[in-house]
Amino acid sequence: MRAPIRERDNSGKMKAVTYRSRGSAAGARHEDTVRVFGRRMVLVGLGLSLAGCQSIFDQSYQSSIGPSSSPQIVEEVQKDDPRAQMGAREHPRIVASYGGEYHDEKTEKLVARIAGALTAVSENPAQSYRITILNSPAINAFALPGGYLYVTRGLLALATDASEVAAVLSHEMAHVTANHGIERQRREEAEVLASRVVAEVLSSDLAGKQALARGKLRLAAFSRQQELQADLIGVRTLGEAGYDPYAASRFLETMAAYSKFTSVEPDSDQSLDFLSSHPNAPQRVELARRHARQFGPEGTYGDTGRDYFLAGIDGLLYGDSPQEGYVRGHTFLHGTLGIRFDVPDGFQIDNKVEAVLATGPGDVAIRFDGVSDAKRGSLTNYISSGWVTGLIPDTIRPAKVNGLEAATARASADRWDFDITVIRMGSQIFRFLTAVPKGSPALESTADVLRASFRRITREEAASLKPLRVRVVTVGRNDTLASLAGRMMGTERKLELFRLINALNLGQVPTVGSRVKIITE
Secondary structure (H helix, E strand, C coil): CCCCCCCCCCCCCCCCCCCCCCECCCCCCCCCEEEECCCCHHHCCCEEEECCCCCCCCCCCCCCCCCCCCCCCHHHHCCCCHHHHHHHHHHHHHHHHCCCECCCHHHHHHHHHHHHHHHCCCCCCCECCEEEEECCCCCCEEEECCCEEEEEHHHHHHCCCHHHHHHHHHHHHHHHHCCHHHHHHHHHHHHHHHHHHHHHHCCCHHHHHHHHHHHHHHHHHHHHHHHHHHHHHHHHHHHHCCECCCHHHHHHHHHHHHHHHHCCCCCCCHHHCCCCCCCCHHHHHHHHHHHHHHHCCCCCCCECCHHHHHHHHCCCEECCCHHHCEEECCEEEECCCCEEEECCCCCEEEECCCCEEEEEHHHEEEEEEEEECCCCCCHHHHHCCCCCCCEEEEEEEEEEECCEEEEEEEEEECCEEEEEEEEEECCEEEEEEEEEECCCCHHHHHHHHHHHHCEECCHHHHHHCCCEEEEEEECCCCCCHHHHHCCCCCCCCHHHHHHHHCCCCCCCCCCCCCEEEEEEC
C-alpha cells in the first residue's frame, strides 16, 4: 500500500528503460488492464488486475549479447506500427497497476542479456522489444502488441537460473510472433457485440447468463490454444538460443509449488476456475517436456546460466517495496505512515498498490486502505457519507482505537456481512472493511483483532524497518539445510520457502561451495 494515500489514486512516477532487440514477428497478445472482482476480493472492494500469463515459464542460456551502449529507441523504430501504438497506450496503465518500474542496473543487464540471446535466433530480426521489469512481488510475465514485454521482480526472485527466465520471455515473445494479441482482441470484440445482442433480445435473464457463460468458455478455449502454441514456439526458441530447453517444465513445477505455498488453504483444488485462460499445470509440464525432447534427453543439452543469473539478482528487492509498507508474518507495518496492525492466525496478507488485502479460513476477507482527511468532519458522518453500500445506519458508533479517534458500523449485502472501522490519524482516515458469509460468527472476532492491534509505531520502530532482499551466499563446510534456512526472514515457513526459491526437492541438500539464495535484509 502506497503512501500518502488518496482516494482513487493509482498514479506513480514512471520511468522507462528501453532495449533494442531483434526477433519475433510483429504482433502480440493484447491484454487490457481491467477492473475485476477477485475471488473473495469481491467482498471488500475493487482491485486492478491484468489477465496476463501467470508466470509459469522459465528461461535459460548465457551469451555474450548484452544491452547496447547506444540503444535504438523503440518509440522511434516502431512509430508507424499500429500494434506498437496500441501497446504504448496501455503501457502507463500496466506500469501504474504493478507499482512502477524496478530499476537496478545489473538486473536490467541480466534481463537484456537473456532477451538478446533469444531474439538473436528469432524468425523476425526486424522486431523491436521494450522490456520492462515491474516493481511487483507478484509472479507474472506478459506481452502487449508491438513488442512490449513485462516481467516482475517477483518472478526473477523465484527463478533459479537464467534458463528459467529465458523460458518466460521466449513464451511471451512467441505471443508476439503468433499475432495472438490482434487475434484475441478481434475475438473479444465479437463476443462483446454478441453479449449485447443476447441482453437485448432474450427475455429470460437465465438464458442470457447461460449464453454469456458459453461465450466466455469459447474465449477461454481460444486462449488456451494460444498458450499451447506459445509453449511450442517458446521452447523451440529456448533450445535454439542454447539454453536448457527443459527449463520451461522445471519452472512450471516451481510455479505450482509456489502457488500451493502461498495459498491460505494449501489443499484446496485450484483447478476449479474453469474460465482460466491457462491450461492446467500438469498438461503444460508434460507438453513442455515433450517439446524439449527434440533437443535430446534432459541434462544433455543447453546451458542454465546459473552463475551470471545469481550475480544479476544478488540484492534484488524481495516482497513489498518500502513505499508500500512491509508484511512480516501476520503483521503489516508502514514506516512512512507510521502504523501497524495484525491479522488473525491463518490469514494471508496481500499488500497491493491500492490496498492491503487479507484472506482467511471460511471465506473471511479484509481490506485496509486510507484516504485524505481534508474536511476533518466527524467520523460517524464520514461512515454515512455514501461510500458504504448496504450500511445499517443504526449500527454507527463512535469509538477509540488505542487512543485514536475512530468509528464503527455494520453493513449487509447479498450473502455477506461487513464490519466497517475507520480511524483518524493526522491528515489520514484509515479504513478496515471485514467481510464474512452472512451469519458467520467470525465477523466480530476478526474485526476485534484488527482494532486491538492497530497503533502508531515509534520512530525507532520505523527506522528499524528494512526491505527484504535476495542475497546470494556460498554454502560453507559447517552449513546445513537447517542453518541456511534459519537465516531466512519475512516468513514463518523458512525451510519451505528456502527449498522453493532454490528448487530443492525433499531429500536434496546444498553442496559445499555451491551458491544459494536466501531472503534477508
